[in-house]
Amino acid sequence: MISTPTLILDENRCRANIRSMVSKARTSGSELRPHFKTHQSLEIGRWFKESGVSKITVSSVGMAKYFSEEWDDITIAFPVNIREINEINALANSITLNLLVESEDTVDYLEEDLQNSVNIFIKINLGNSRAGLLPHDRDSIEALAKRINQADNLNLKGFLGHAGQTYSCRDPKQIEAVHQEAKSKLVKLTQSFLLDYPWIIASYGDTPSSSVCKDFEGVAEIRPGNFVFYDLMQVQIGACDSSQIAVAMACPVVSIHPWNFEIVIYGGGIHFSKDRMESDHGSVFGKIIRFSPDGFGTVIPDCYVRNLSQEHGIIKASEEMINQTKIGDLLYVLPVHSCMTANLMKQYLTTDGRTIEMFNPF
Amino acid sequence: MISTPTLILDENRCRANIRSMVSKARTSGSELRPHFKTHQSLEIGRWFKESGVSKITVSSVGMAKYFSEEWDDITIAFPVNIREINEINALANSITLNLLVESEDTVDYLEEDLQNSVNIFIKINLGNSRAGLLPHDRDSIEALAKRINQADNLNLKGFLGHAGQTYSCRDPKQIEAVHQEAKSKLVKLTQSFLLDYPWIIASYGDTPSSSVCKDFEGVAEIRPGNFVFYDLMQVQIGACDSSQIAVAMACPVVSIHPWNFEIVIYGGGIHFSKDRMESDHGSVFGKIIRFSPDGFGTVIPDCYVRNLSQEHGIIKASEEMINQTKIGDLLYVLPVHSCMTANLMKQYLTTDGRTIEMFNPF
Numbered sequence: 001m002i003s004t005p006t007l008i009l010d011e012n013r014c015r016a017n018i019r020s021m022v023s024k025a026r027t028s029g030s031e032l033r034p035h036f037k038t039h040q041s042l043e044i045g046r047w048f049k050e051s052g053v054s055k056i057t058v059s060s061v062g063m064a065k066y067f068s069e070e071w072d073d074i075t076i077a078f079p080v081n082i083r084e085i086n087e088i089n090a091l092a093n094s095i096t097l098n099l100l101v102e103s104e105d106t107v108d109y110l111e112e113d114l115q116n117s118v119n120i121f122i123k124i125n126l127g128n129s130r131a132g133l134l135p136h137d138r139d140s141i142e143a144l145a146k147r148i149n150q151a152d153n154l155n156l157k158g159f160l161g162h163a164g165q166t167y168s169c170r171d172p173k174q175i176e177a178v179h180q181e182a183k184s185k186l187v188k189l190t191q192s193f194l195l196d197y198p199w200i201i202a203s204y205g206d207t208p209s210s211s212v213c214k215d216f217e218g219v220a221e222i223r224p225g226n227f228v229f230y231d232l233m234q235v236q237i238g239a240c241d242s243s244q245i246a247v248a249m250a251c252p253v254v255s256i257h258p259w260n261f262e263i264v265i266y267g268g269g270i271h272f273s274k275d276r277m278e279s280d281h282g283s284v285f286g287k288i289i290r291f292s293p294d295g296f297g298t299v300i301p302d303c304y305v306r307n308l309s310q311e312h313g314i315i316k317a318s319e320e321m322i323n324q325t326k327i328g329d330l331l332y333v334l335p336v337h338s339c340m341t342a343n344l345m346k347q348y349l350t351t352d353g354r355t356i357e358m359f360n361p362f
Numbered sequence: 363m364i365s366t367p368t369l370i371l372d373e374n375r376c377r378a379n380i381r382s383m384v385s386k387a388r389t390s391g392s393e394l395r396p397h398f399k400t401h402q403s404l405e406i407g408r409w410f411k412e413s414g415v416s417k418i419t420v421s422s423v424g425m426a427k428y429f430s431e432e433w434d435d436i437t438i439a440f441p442v443n444i445r446e447i448n449e450i451n452a453l454a455n456s457i458t459l460n461l462l463v464e465s466e467d468t469v470d471y472l473e474e475d476l477q478n479s480v481n482i483f484i485k486i487n488l489g490n491s492r493a494g495l496l497p498h499d500r501d502s503i504e505a506l507a508k509r510i511n512q513a514d515n516l517n518l519k520g521f522l523g524h525a526g527q528t529y530s531c532r533d534p535k536q537i538e539a540v541h542q543e544a545k546s547k548l549v550k551l552t553q554s555f556l557l558d559y560p561w562i563i564a565s566y567g568d569t570p571s572s573s574v575c576k577d578f579e580g581v582a583e584i585r586p587g588n589f590v591f592y593d594l595m596q597v598q599i600g601a602c603d604s605s606q607i608a609v610a611m612a613c614p615v616v617s618i619h620p621w622n623f624e625i626v627i628y629g630g631g632i633h634f635s636k637d638r639m640e641s642d643h644g645s646v647f648g649k650i651i652r653f654s655p656d657g658f659g660t661v662i663p664d665c666y667v668r669n670l671s672q673e674h675g676i677i678k679a680s681e682e683m684i685n686q687t688k689i690g691d692l693l694y695v696l697p698v699h700s701c702m703t704a705n706l707m708k709q710y711l712t713t714d715g716r717t718i719e720m721f722n723p724f
Binding site: 081106164 | 676
């Protein structure tokens, strides 16, 4: 019996999301190198293998080590942290490892301390202003490419970018516009270096653009991650619809307040994280779905999580919902940000009752 | 060597925070029943024991079980989740267990299924609109008190409230005003029931009010938790100053962007949580401190975490800071919300290099 907040996975929805992205990559002529930071699970990884995926992306050295048990070509999509050189050396000894670099200082360090050769992507900032060199900073990029190419143990693999600004979009048209601009920057940059380094590739692709856009010309590989589960944020962005969301938290009802149409659930920030989205109601931290033994159902209208504290969730509910709910019931809550939620929960329970393990660094 | 984001604990600051709150409770005539959901650690719990604390508060049944190894009087400050009745029965068999109830349905269930007697607080909503009965809803409160008192295995212990709205305050004066109103509601309610139930008590006290206010007349026990570490949010509220914050995340520098005065650290939402606070700069997710082998130093001016994604943190830095920082350095980041940060990190490293374990449900 479910007694505490439990992350439920609708395997059918999840496998459909995987198949759909695999097919999308195929028709667009790019290879899918999915980002596994969302699900963080060897077992779910095998569902990708069944669909023909052979290379993956992760966000940390620890996660790369976990997945290296079953995957032999992994990109760590995070600027090299030189303090993890020992772990990087161990990994580079056993798999094809692709690392991200954006400074000559890091290259100097890797050239000196890496014991095995690795592939290096130069990280390019495509507009989300997180990490990477600016695409118009030609001098720095040229100098860095040259420096990497000179190092015996570093193979320049290409340019990698993440157009995270698609997360500010609110419909597919906006996503398409952001995508065209960001993709074109990366592809043009890559093409302009082909004379000197004819083997290099462009690696690109977040969940919104990979879900919605069709034109990936010049992009050798796409790296979306969140699509494996999607979430309410992706619905708001316009990347999916709520019938594609594949995880929901089962939360026990602990209190009902008919006087202000609220239900208190066991399920808070330590389960969902505190990611929220703005809506007509103000901040929303989750929405509630109908649930049947066959899997997830539709979103219940006029019903949403209006706040989360450490363990409490407060649901605004309709009168009908209040009348139908009893203390001890389970409510099923779609998360705003499935990556953060899965990371907190550390395992899944499928709708047919199977536990799926995931990476747990503790 | 620290290679990944690591939560550092300044034991001296933490012990000073504990001593100060113990002394505060003593002078105010209330008993300190600290909330352990912030530190979640048996070892840190022992520092409270050394200061004479003998009763504690936690936020979940799992946490109560963890602490029951060393504590024999525990309040679970969360409305009873009847789906955990087996775990509650096991706990009630070994320690003095105090539970929160706000509905007769829950009382019916407990009367039927509890095998040992427990103490029951009626949860009162003192204005933060999370859980609890409204203090003016006399009929419901009277009926519930009577119902609890009639049940053989339930001992009515009193009324419990949490004035979480102090978290919207921005200076001690505002905290004082919120406190006086909330405390007075709870104390008046308790006093009005003393004729029928002369033994009952009022349990009250969040970190802001317990840190700042002096008048706790009529309050038998206070339950602050966050004060053990404090955090940037508490500084903003006016409950402490930054020299009292006892935890900071050591984060490796992975990239430096002099062109826009930014530093990329390894340290993101999976380490800090996504709690943020608004400031003149917009959202702030952390601030950076100086650090010496003796412990934490002062906050570095004009320098703050402006965004967090899953693993990345982006720091806005002064020119001086940019010039002084090298890739591979560690920066020490004060968290916005220490409870959520500690919960994610699952252990502490003290400034003198000792690892401190905490509750880990996984």
